[in-house]
Each structure stands twice: as C-alpha cells, then as structure tokens.
Amino acid sequence: MAGAQNDGLSVAERRRLLAEQRRREAAASQQGALVSTPEMPLGLLVHNPRNARRTLDGVEGLADTYEGAGVLQPCLVISVETFRAAFPEHAAELPIEGYVVLGGNRRLAAARHAGLATLPVHVNVRLQTREDILVAAATENIAREELKPFEELDTIEELKTELGTYEAVAQKLGKTAGWVSQRRRLHHLQPELREALETRAPGMTIEVARELGKIKDRDQQLKAWEEERRRAADRTASPAAGKAEKPKRIRKVPAQGAAGGGAGAPLGDEAKARREACLMAVSAGAGDLARLSIIASQSQVDPDEAVALAGQWLTEAAAGSSALDLAALAGEEGTDRQQQAAIALALARCELHLTRTGGSEADSVHARAYTDWLETHADYQPTDAEPAPAA
Incomplete structure (x- = not known):
C-alpha cells in the first residue's frame, strides 16, 4: 500500500528530491555504505507489502509521542525500483517511485497518524537480492522483538523457503539452530492452544506454548494445557502456594524398545x-x-x-x-x-x-x-x- 502523500509536495518537487537522493545513493554505493538522510518526505515512503507484522499495534500511542518529541529512530528503506526487481509479484501494490520501508513500518504509520511531514531514514543500497531483503527485514524485526510468536514462525518459514535449510536461517539471523527449533514447535499447537497464545489466555506463555508443542498427540496436548491452566488458576487464587510450588520440568531420555535387543528386535x-x-x-x-x-x-x-x-x-x-x-x-x-x-x-x-x-x-x-x-x-x-x- 502506497499510503497517503500528505507532505504537500508538487510532482516537480518530489522528482527533484528523488533525483537528489539517487545521487547520494550512487556515491554511497561506490563506498559500500548506508545513505543517511536526516528527513525524507512521507510521500516518498510506502509500507513493505511483505511485512511480517500482521497488525501494527499501538500506532496511536506512538503517534502521541511523535507529536511531542518527533521520531528519533530512523527507518531502514530501499528504493521501490530495487524492491520491484526482487519481488515482481508485488509490483501492482507499489508506486512507480519512492522507497519501501523494511524496518519501521509502525513508525511510518504513527508518523502519518500524527500528521508529520517527514521521517528520518537510512537507505541501504547494498540490499539488492530477494534473500538480502528478506533477511534484513527479519533481522530488524527480530532484533527489536517486534514480532508476535506466530509472526516470528512465519518469518522463519519464509526464510527457510528462500535459504533451503533451517540451519541457514539460523546463521543468517545470527541465532542458534536451537533458537529456530524452539519456535518451530509452535507448528504443532492445536487450534485451541494457538488461540490461547494469541489472546494471551491466563497461564499461557510463549515458554509454555513451546513445551506443549513438543506433544504431537492432540488429546495429550490438550490435557497438558488443561493441567497448566489449573495450576495457573491455583497460583492466582493463592499466590503464596503458587510461589512455593515451583514445579520443575524433568527431561527424560525417550523410552526405547527392548534394551540390548538385536537388529531384528521390535522397535518402540x-x-x-x-x-x-x-x-x-x-x-x-x-x-x-x-x-x-x-x-x-x-x-x-x-x-x-x-x-x-x-x-x-x-x-x-x-x-x-x-x-x-x-x-x-x-x-x-x-x-x-x-x-x-x-x-x-x-x-x-x-x-x-x-x-x-x-x-x-x-x-x-x-x-x-x-x-x-x-x-x-x-x-x-x-x-x-x-x-x-x-x-
């Protein structure tokens, strides 16, 4: 979505600004550097159509802070031309000229809500390929902890499609393979538990959800969740008792078939x-x-x-x-x-x-x-x- 061009610029002024920006980018590209632009008109900025965040929460509250102190954190952007070349399937959603916001879509929405005319940005001229752009956007969101659990999972799966393996995803994001594996456990949550996590039901946390995701059997998973909800209710009703309980999870080595069995022994x-x-x-x-x-x-x-x-x-x-x-x-x-x-x-x-x-x-x-x-x-x-x- 291109968004409203509320900066009051004429077509001629907008083209002049774009031409000036491109000259800065050409110079920075030769040096392999980011292009720092103190302020860019909002009319030149558009939201990333592939943004992992499904909803932009807290825009109004953020806009209130912008009205008083302005925007302190620059947005990471690339040119629309570069984005179109990497993602031709989104060409119809984008204007002919301008810049796509990879990091800072909520800041852009809040700035528009606050009626600001400009935003500080960094134009990254090094991001050219589809892979580079996806990794940069994911790294920005994950580093700032802006994604909800299932948005994080969707980001991992999108990167896996592009990079080929989950190990490559972890390396690109600067995370461990275990970090990726933990989040992938959410795949196995039953619909009821997905809803509980998204609505932050009492007793449901991301840590609990990941543990429940290890249980593949539907009935056992739902039973474990009911037990956890009961414990959460008990802790709420009697905080002292809940504090004293401090249950610990015991990781057991999986049960096997007959120990010492030969090659033909039945497997458990x-x-x-x-x-x-x-x-x-x-x-x-x-x-x-x-x-x-x-x-x-x-x-x-x-x-x-x-x-x-x-x-x-x-x-x-x-x-x-x-x-x-x-x-x-x-x-x-x-x-x-x-x-x-x-x-x-x-x-x-x-x-x-x-x-x-x-x-x-x-x-x-x-x-x-x-x-x-x-x-x-x-x-x-x-x-x-x-x-x-x-x-």
Missing part, C-alpha cells in the same frame, strides 16, 4: 519416531555434522549394522547405499552425496547405540546429546513429552 514408538527423523535429516543432507560426528564416535555399535542401517536410509533418500562404498570415496569427495552418507552413518551409529542401551543412566548424556541434535536439525520431538511446566 520412540525409536520409530527417531528413525523417521533420521531419514528426514539424511534426505535433507544438512545439519551440524561436526557435532553429530563427535556424538557418533562415542557410540559402541557393530560397524556392519551401522553401514546397513545407513545404507537403508540413503536408499530411501534416493542417494543410494553405494555412497558408502570405500573404493568410491575419493571420487565423491566434497559432494552433497558424500555429506548425506556421512550424516547417515553417524546417525546410524547413534541410533543403534541408543536402541540397545535403552537410554540407561550411564548413557543418558550421550542419549540427550543425540536427541538434542535430532530436535535441532530434524524436527524430532519425543512422543512422551512431559506436561508443560508452570510459567
């Missing part, structure tokens, strides 16, 4: 869920291979069984078990197929080790390290997750 639900996650990781060919290799090196398993299981995953992932052929390693060096094979073999060692030990106390650290890797890189979530803790 948790082992099946893990192996589905392993296949997902092998198919993607992505993940922190260095961390996984350290874990796998401490897995005591039969090498032939590990190769057989890894070969099965590679075949299902369409990479082919021949990726594990020792004689062909030199010719495969550095290829994506070899990366898949290395992940598959490391996962197979970890999985066989955990299936046999059953997550015994002696191996609990190893089990936790392995399942943490799966949760981070393959969206694995234990099916016997504990009910959510008190906030």
Whole structure:
C-alpha cells in the first residue's frame, strides 16, 4: 500500500528530491555504505507489502509521542525500483517511485497518524537480492522483538523457503539452530492452544506454548494445557502456594524398545519416531555434522549394522547405499552425496547405540546429546513429552 502523500509536495518537487537522493545513493554505493538522510518526505515512503507484522499495534500511542518529541529512530528503506526487481509479484501494490520501508513500518504509520511531514531514514543500497531483503527485514524485526510468536514462525518459514535449510536461517539471523527449533514447535499447537497464545489466555506463555508443542498427540496436548491452566488458576487464587510450588520440568531420555535387543528386535514408538527423523535429516543432507560426528564416535555399535542401517536410509533418500562404498570415496569427495552418507552413518551409529542401551543412566548424556541434535536439525520431538511446566 502506497499510503497517503500528505507532505504537500508538487510532482516537480518530489522528482527533484528523488533525483537528489539517487545521487547520494550512487556515491554511497561506490563506498559500500548506508545513505543517511536526516528527513525524507512521507510521500516518498510506502509500507513493505511483505511485512511480517500482521497488525501494527499501538500506532496511536506512538503517534502521541511523535507529536511531542518527533521520531528519533530512523527507518531502514530501499528504493521501490530495487524492491520491484526482487519481488515482481508485488509490483501492482507499489508506486512507480519512492522507497519501501523494511524496518519501521509502525513508525511510518504513527508518523502519518500524527500528521508529520517527514521521517528520518537510512537507505541501504547494498540490499539488492530477494534473500538480502528478506533477511534484513527479519533481522530488524527480530532484533527489536517486534514480532508476535506466530509472526516470528512465519518469518522463519519464509526464510527457510528462500535459504533451503533451517540451519541457514539460523546463521543468517545470527541465532542458534536451537533458537529456530524452539519456535518451530509452535507448528504443532492445536487450534485451541494457538488461540490461547494469541489472546494471551491466563497461564499461557510463549515458554509454555513451546513445551506443549513438543506433544504431537492432540488429546495429550490438550490435557497438558488443561493441567497448566489449573495450576495457573491455583497460583492466582493463592499466590503464596503458587510461589512455593515451583514445579520443575524433568527431561527424560525417550523410552526405547527392548534394551540390548538385536537388529531384528521390535522397535518402540520412540525409536520409530527417531528413525523417521533420521531419514528426514539424511534426505535433507544438512545439519551440524561436526557435532553429530563427535556424538557418533562415542557410540559402541557393530560397524556392519551401522553401514546397513545407513545404507537403508540413503536408499530411501534416493542417494543410494553405494555412497558408502570405500573404493568410491575419493571420487565423491566434497559432494552433497558424500555429506548425506556421512550424516547417515553417524546417525546410524547413534541410533543403534541408543536402541540397545535403552537410554540407561550411564548413557543418558550421550542419549540427550543425540536427541538434542535430532530436535535441532530434524524436527524430532519425543512422543512422551512431559506436561508443560508452570510459567
């Protein structure tokens, strides 16, 4: 949406300002710098049609502060021409000339509400590609903590579509893979719990929502939420009792099939869920291979069984078990197929080790390290997750 051009500029004046701005951008582009413009007419600024924020809350209150003190924080903008080239699907929503606000859409709305004529901006001439623009907008919003939980989730998924993997998303945002994984748990919330989070129902916090998102079964998830709501009500009715309760969440190593069972032993639900996650990781060919290799090196398993299981995953992932052929390693060096094979073999060692030990106390650290890797890189979530803790 282009928004109202309430700066009172004539067409000739607007073109003169644009021409002057472009000269500054050309000079800054040669130096690889931001273009700082103390004030830009609001008529030259438009909202980002891909803004992750679904609603711009608190605009009126922000406008009140602008009337007294003005706008202190500059908006991050790029030219409409650059935005159109990166996102041609939004061309019809934009004017021919001007600048798209990537960071500061609420500030722009508030400035218009307050009747201001100009806004301070930084024009970033280095942002040219679709990826660069999406990452810059996401980083701005997340760094300022301006996104609601599901807006944050939508941003992560949009970036994943562009970048290919969640690990790449984390790197671009300057976050850990675990940070991304925690937010992705909201995918698994039932509609009732989504509404509770969005409306900030008593007892529902983002931390509680993420824990509930680990429970995939609908009935168990709703039951855990009811228990959490009851505890929240008890704390409200009796603050002293709630303070004394301080329940702690106990992270358990997932239950396994028969400990010490051979290759043909029946698998429990948790082992099946893990192996589905392993296949997902092998198919993607992505993940922190260095961390996984350290874990796998401490897995005591039969090498032939590990190769057989890894070969099965590679075949299902369409990479082919021949990726594990020792004689062909030199010719495969550095290829994506070899990366898949290395992940598959490391996962197979970890999985066989955990299936046999059953997550015994002696191996609990190893089990936790392995399942943490799966949760981070393959969206694995234990099916016997504990009910959510008190906030």
